[in-house]
Amino acid sequence: MRAGADARPRTAGPDASARPAVATVHEHITDAVKTPDLIRLTGDIVLARFETMKVYAALGAVRSLLRRGRVVPGQTLVDSSSGIYALALAMACHRYGLRCHIVASTTVDATMRAQLEILGATVDAMPPSQSLRLDQELRVRHVRRLLAERPDFHWMRQYHDQVHHEGYREFAELLTAALPRGPLTVVGAVGTGASTGGLARALRESGRSVRLVGIQPFGSVTFGSERFEDPEAIIAGIGSSIPFGNVRHELYDTVHWLDFRHAMAGAVGLLREHAVFAGLSTGAAHLTASWEAARDPGRLHLVLGADTGHRYAERVFTRHAEALDPAGLRPRTIASPADLRPPWSVMEWAGRAAPEAARTVEGDAPSPVPTVELLP
Secondary structure: OOOOOOOOOOOOOOOOOOOOOOOOOOOOHHHHHOOOEEEEEEOOEEEEEOOEOOHHHHHHHHHHHHHOOOOOOOOEEEEEEOOHHHHHHHHHHHHHOOEEEEEEOOOOOHHHHHHHHHOOOEEEEOOOOOOHHHHHHHHHHHHHHHHHHOOOOEEOOOOOOHHHHOOHHHHHHHHHHHOOOOOEEEEEEOOOOHHHHHHHHHHHHOOOOEEEEEEEEOOOOOOOOOOOOOOOOOOOOOOOOOOOOOOOHHHOOEEEEEOHHHHHHHHHHHHHHHOOOEOHHHHHHHHHHHHHHHHOOOOEEEEEEOEEOHHHOOOOHHHHHHOOOHHHOOOEEEOOHHHOOOOEEEEEOOOOOOOHHHOOOOOOOOOOOOOOOOOO
8 A cells, every 4th residue: 555545544443542551660671672562463463563672682692691600790792793683782781790792794883883882882893895795704703803812702602502592482471471372473584593483482382383484685595595696685684694503494484585675665565554663674574474464364473573664764764765565566486495586485495404505514503592590
């Protein structure tokens, strides 16, 4: 639906918001930002809209590491990040009296960097690169140099240490309490694999039937699209140019590959239709969930909205007049990654193993997920 096409109210009625609100006083900002707003987009689609979803990953990991004695207050935690995880880790370090050192992607803008520095994080910004692959490789190399110089630093290894899955158990409990019982399809960007994989596994272990739909950009090695290039791709955190040990390929039922312009269409459409200002990965998930829900009416679909749209304001939302109409977009159904074609392809992954290029080398294998009592 285009702007101005339908001016009818989109609320459930005049008394839809008349119930008295129940407010919670939080002890730290991380408790406030980790909890998503659950917004019903259609009868079959609910959006979990976060300010910073990776707070669950960072908090869960830091609490576990402290509990097990792998890190101690005052120690420095270091990692590479394209932005969202960097902020989440800095806030977790602020909460628990740890130091934070971030090796930042070129996608970390001045606003994000200022927040990190004010929170006390040391930020090493990598020089501009001609490709996201080179940017990612340079960041990992820089982290390794830091560790050689400062062996007392703890490398968080968000790409490989499955301790980052642990925090999503709390999110799964929230969803269990908030959503009706029954089958659920979770739709979200794959990224490091912690959010989609950690959530789906926790929900399945609770007894719920869960179908997991992962989203990838073209050019990502994770699900075999590395031979493609998307010149406009700036979807930070949705794919990878290097293997990630945290991605559990066997957990995914379906995979969608989308280019920048389709993700942009989903993000602009989400704002236009539902007044939700969210990032490109959320836009891609929104477009994907709309197509998936139309094919499986009556089944509840949960869209993971990892962050807000602020860091995409200039390069995406100011170009809203260029956005494609989501109503006219459809994916190409394929049977193998060899059949991949831009701008949008979909495949029933059905728990397949990782493609050869996405398998981690010895020494980068993920650490096992501990079962721990989380700190408050």
